[in-house]
Amino acid sequence: MNTEFRKTLPGTRLDYFDTRAAVDAIKPGAYDTLPYTSRVLAENLVRRCDPATLKASLSQLIDRKRDLDFPWFPARVVCHDILGQTALVDLAGLRDAIAQQGGDPAQVNPVVPTQLIVDHSLAVECGGYDPEAFEKNRAIEDRRNEDRFHFIEWTKKAFKNVDVIPPGNGIMHQINLEKMSPVIQVRDGVAFPDTCVGTDSHTPHVDSLGVIAIGVGGLEAESVMLGRASWMRLPEIVGVELTGKLQPGITATDMVLALTEFLRKQKVVGAWLEFFGEGAAALTLGDRATISNMAPEYGATAAMFYIDQQTIDYLKLTGREDQQVQLVENYARVSGLWADSLKSAQYERSLSFDLSSVVRNMAGPSNPHARVATSDLAAKGIAGQWDEVPGQMPDGAVIIAAITSCTNTSNPRNVIAAGLMARNANKLGLSRKPWVKTSLAPGSKTVALYLDEAGLTHELEKLGFGVVAFACTTCNGMSGALDPAIQQEIIDRDLYATAVLSGNRNFDGRIHPYAKQAFLASPPLVVAYAIAGTIRFDIEKDVLGLDANGKEIRLKDIWPSDEEIDAVVKAAVKPEQFRQVYIPMFAIHEDTGPKVEPLYDWRPQSTYIRRPPYWEGALAGARPLKGMRPLAVLPDNITTDHLSPSNAIMLDSAAGEYLAKMGLPEVDFNSYATHRGDHLTAQRATFANPKLFNEMVVEDGKVKQGSLTRLEPEGKVMRMWEAIETYMDRKQPLIIIAGADYGQGSSRDWAAKGVRLAGVEAIAAEGFERIHRTNLVGMGVLPLEFLPGTNRKTLQIDGSETYDVIGERTPRATLTLVITRKNGERVEVPVTCRLDTAEEVSIYEAGGVLQRFAQDFLESATA
Structure with missing residues (x-):
């Protein structure tokens, strides 16, 4: 820990780090121009880095250098039970792999505090008109997910630093906002800003509190859990000034949908946003949270708000302890994180949005x-x-x-x-x-x-x-x-x-x-x-109905006034309600049950939890990037729902047919998401979305919709899964060709795992959404980006070609994609290697996050 800038926080016995002094020691006066996000990142560095690394990294922040690797150290990891569970399945599989190589599996543990909230497992089988709907839905959830919940219960006992909030208690992000995030952490007598990564793209929900919280894929979360710094290229930090105020009758939802459209058009994909201005200052924390939550919908990595009186009021409203609330305000004011301290902050790019322009x-x-x-x-x-x-x-x-x-x-x-x-x-x-x-x-x-x-x-x-x-x-x-x-x-x-x-x-x-x-x-x-x-x-x-006197009723006749809404909120929402919910939920209960073995006893007939295969066969071998055939040629805006859907499994799908063969009744097929701990079920979800448009499948001059592809070299159209099985039997390496914004949407790691298990070695696209790109790297799939002006259409790609990749894979290097057409014509296309950091190159070359950790663990154990 760096001690040069350590000081005592006025009014407390806590220490903190004088980040302003650390920054100004490198460049006098620079701190006042730093955006809020840079200040929090700087505090993260001062607390964790040795002097040499600190000076180099702070210089990057000051000069806004985005072409170098940049470390940060999330204080905690939050997970929901779908991605969180699959991450823990991976760690359980990693323990098996370590044990097979003679290592001690019990030493494989998260070293960063990890909170898993079971919130993605329940289906609304009983609607809200049934007075017993909640109890019935919970009973169905427990019955369907017994295998999953058995495994989750084991992880709570088998792993250190893992805590679990059981089903029926709420959604990960809302619990994080209302309780889990302290805004300012205290450990070992030192106060510092809270930071976290979460296995869901909506983790920025708590950015509204001034907390750097970003969504990552399960694979990146696993890397953080296991103690590695989260490496990135320094992001573009965009200032978004909110002016004016909302008109009467306009909700926060109306506002965020308008902002989402506006920010997508402003191309903020991958950027970290900071909202400021008179409009932002007047928004309640609830309104801010609505904006921050939808960061992935407008493509941003983070959506930050400054700490101010609205933050303090919200912490009080949600029942935080008085001492913690005082710490947040005192720390923010002293350290330069309070809103008033950011009037001189400078942004590389600034946008302006008028809240008064928002309509319903x-x-x-x-x-x-x-x-x-x-x-x-x-x-x-x-x-x-x-x-x-x-x-x-x-x-x-x-x-x-x-x-x-x-x-x-x-x-x-x-x-x-x-x-x-x-x-x-x-x-x-x-x-x-x-x-x-x-x-x-x-x-x-x-x-x-x-x-x-x-x-x-x-x-x-x-x-x-x-x-x-x-x-x-x-x-x-x-x-x-x-x-x-x-x-x-x-x-x-x-x-x-x-x-x-x-x-x-x-x-x-x-x-x-x-x-x-x-x-x-x-x-x-x-x-x-x-x-x-x-x-x-x-x-x-239009008329919604008639009242008792035959008068027509329209929306305006039943829409409540802002004054009434605010009055009811003020009277009905109370701190004791939050204490009543969260104090027992987070009470520490010592586990007095029997100890569990460090290796999980996998259930062979389970369709929910199965030992992962990532250290076996072809997945553990080299990826030659030669002779690849396209599995799909795809348009713009392909989402992770296209790549690996999360909705209900239908009987006539590949996954449904498999579950039926495994003896599962159709009524209990559950969703694709709940089966992601079993790769045999989950890989059958790859490109299983019936709304997919694969440009390799054309009928009557139009691209045919469905989970379809064309098997090559035969040219036969078939269901996607049957083609994948055929290619797997042939050991045929595959590639995917795509348009812009590939992989937008949810952070699900199975959108990358599925294609890797299918044999996909590379994806060439016009652009990638951030989380999905890192998931691809974490699975050992090479992301390649076409240069501006080049795409599948200019290259006249139809899916009958084969592909090679030539060149040394270094961060953002220019590689050559060699396209060999069916007639023998050869085309060489320059593409950007989207391994963005040296850390990503290292992970990719090892075959992925899990393979890399296994290698490092065994090497350190031997040493």
């Missing part, structure tokens, strides 16, 4: 950045005429209306607004349409407490929005089964059915197999669409 918005039908104003629904062709036939669902039927996701349920104003909407609708005799599956799934149990306090629980239940879970549910594709009669009508009539949810993602095929498209909306708008029953309804103009 939705996003859809397929992307969260595809904003549409509710006043423009008809002009955009979303709202329109439909036939009302008694006993039938209409065109555009809303079959799912879900108040879900930490994005919105961590914001009391949004939830209270929905409750007041429900109350107003009930007073006027409105009700949900019978085909709409409704649900309320808050990210925290505190939501249920303050809804009870406000007298709004019954109002929501009356409209079908009873609490079905405290978990991710519909936002993660766990919307559960439809009523069989409704499902059959959709099939028989080939009905255009939709979903409306207060989530953060609406990618094709994600929400439900029978919801052809999905729309994001604020919680009160979700209530309105449950009443309307179809997306064809013009939500601003």
Whole structure:
């Protein structure tokens, strides 16, 4: 630990590091111009680095050098049970590999505190109109996931530094915001800013507190867990000035959907954003959290807000201890992290967004950045005429209306607004349409407490929005089964059915197999669409129903005023509610049960947990990058949902057929996500999304939609999994060719694991989303980026070619992609090697994160 700049924090007995002095010792006056993010990164360095590394790294921050490797040291790791569990499955497999080589498996442990929250396992099989929905859904969750929960319970006892929040308690990000993040950490008598990485792309939720928290893939999280610095190229830090204030009746959801569209157009992919200005200062912490949560939707790595009075007020509201709240304020003011200290901060690029320009918005039908104003629904062709036939669902039927996701349920104003909407609708005799599956799934149990306090629980239940879970549910594709009669009508009539949810993602095929498209909306708008029953309804103009006097009721007649929302929030949301939920949840209980073995006893018939194969066969061998054939040629905006879907498994899918052969009844197939601890099930999800467009598959001059590819050299079109099996039998190395923004969306490591197990050695794309690119490197797949002006179309790629890669793989080197066409023509194309740091080169050459750690561990043990 560096001690040169160590001082005592005024008013406490705690030490801290005078980062201003450390920076100004290198360049006088430089500290005042540093953005907030750079200041926190600098504090991280001062605490952890030796003097030589410290000086070099601080110089990078001061001069904004982005072409050198830069270390930082996250203080903790947070995981949900899908990626977190698969990371721990990998570590359990690593223990086996270490033991086989004569090492001590018990020495393989996370060295960074790791919190695993079980929040992604529950499906809404029972909707919110069933008063016992929560208990029934939890029972189904426990039955289906017994293998997974058995393994998770073992990890809690077998690994050091792993704590588990069991199912039924809330969503990882909301718990992180409301309780887990202290904002300022204290260890060994030293205070320092909290930092974390999380195995979910929405980890930036707590950036709203001024905490550097970024989403990473499970593989990168494993590296951090095992004690390595997180290496990166210094990011572009973009300042986003928020001006003005929201108009009456506009929610934080409307705001973030407008910002998402704006920031996507400003091309902030991979950047770290800092929101400031009078508009930002006036936003509540709940509103800020809504913005920070959706960072991956606009492509940013982080979405920071300064520490200010709003931060302090929120810490008090959520029941933090007085001593901790005082520490946060005192530390921020003394160290230069308080908002007033950042008036001279300078950004490489600054943007401005006027909050007063925001109108009521939705996003859809397929992307969260595809904003549409509710006043423009008809002009955009979303709202329109439909036939009302008694006993039938209409065109555009809303079959799912879900108040879900930490994005919105961590914001009391949004939830209270929905409750007041429900109350107003009930007073006027409105009700949900019978085909709409409704649900309320808050990210925290505190939501249920303050809804009870406000007298709004019954109002929501009356409209079908009873609490079905405290978990991710519909936002993660766990919307559960439809009523069989409704499902059959959709099939028989080939009905255009939709979903409306207060989530953060609406990618094709994600929400439900029978919801052809999905729309994001604020919680009160979700209530309105449950009443309307179809997306064809013009939500601003059309008549929702008639009151007892025959008067027409429109949205404006039931929309609550801002004054009433704020008054109810002030009266109903209380610190004791948060203490009531979180004190018992985080109470330390000494485990008095029997000790467990350091090696997991794998269950051979499990379709959920299986010993991973990453140290065996071809996966442990070299990747020659020669003679590769394309598995797919893909357009822009391929998401990780295309690469490895998370929604329900259908019987006629490759994974469904496998599970049926394994004896699992169809009712318990569960989701793709829950099976990611078993590679035999999970690899069958590779490119299994029925909405995939693989440009190798053309019919009547158009690219055919589906989980399809063309087997080469035969030229035979077949289902993706059958082609993968054939290529695996042939030991045929593969490549994927893609357009821009490849791998956007969720941080799931199986989007990289699946293609690696299929035999993919390289991916050549016009651009990569950050998390997916690091996941590819972590699996030993080489990311290659076409130079500007070059792409699959200019190269006339059709998938019949073979590919070689030539050149020395060094950080961001120019390599040569050699394309050999079917007629023998040879084309040499320069591409950028997207191994961005020396650390990534080392990981790639070892075959991946796990192989690299096994090598290092055994070498250090031998030494």
